[in-house]
Amino acid sequence: MKENIRIVKTTSENLDFVNLIAALDKSLWERYPELKSDYWGNNILELNPNVVILYLEDKAVGCGCFKKYDTNKIEIKRMFVSIEARGMGLAQTILMELERWAKGLGYSFSVLETLYKQKEAIALYQKAGYVIVDNYEPYVGLENSICMRKPI
Template sequence: MNDTVRISKTTSENPDFVNLIAALDKSLWERYPELKTNYWGNNILELNPNVIVVYLHEKPVACGCFKKYDKNAIEIKRMFVSPEVRGMGLAQTILLELEGWAHDLGYSFSVLETLYKQKEAIALYQKTGYTIVDNYEPYVGLENSICMRKQI
């Protein structure tokens, strides 16, 4: 990373994060209009103290966060990189930052869910050590979901 990229640890109340999440939701509903009713409840933005926003030339361009899944694991949520800056390695940077943060807080595992059409995301997660596992709650029985896990 060069000096034009800044990584900020923040909360879900950060207006830049809120705007990036709105762009993420818009892109998901455009790509998966048939799934909106099944997944909307899993994407409610609750107060979260474990958020990362990435700035490029001081413009917010990417984000991610995690929440506690159980006593040993966190769940990666709301990963998004603006289309105009994809391919720069920002998603991997966010993922590694979130995993390190969770590890520092005492967590041993990370889980996540993505959708089957998210080929780039699935490839990124596998490249960084995630393996596909049986769907966990609340994704059990949802055939469009791909659930993954990694020791951190």
């Protein structure tokens, strides 16, 4: 299966990324309709030069990106694997690629936020070495958010 995987470093302007993010947003709003007003302001697709897209059989099935959080930390954002490609370890592949990229740029830590119902995501991040920490900005006071951190 791994020989059919291709990882591409790109930007948030990539149409495959835009389409995957639309699917991610749709799945989040279906799972958390009650939170849309609390989180919509954090759900802006900014221009980002640090995007990874994972292709399986030449079809874009997963993505993730990171942005600078502070001088030595990046924040993992927009992690998503389409439903038909789940259960193959692809999210872990995307996460490792993002961490390698950030480390190569001189960052020492990675932080991320996910929501409490994202049990699969929380398990993935913990398996990858992330630990739950106090919520950081802009998630302070948002009880549905789970924030995590890891040295990279």
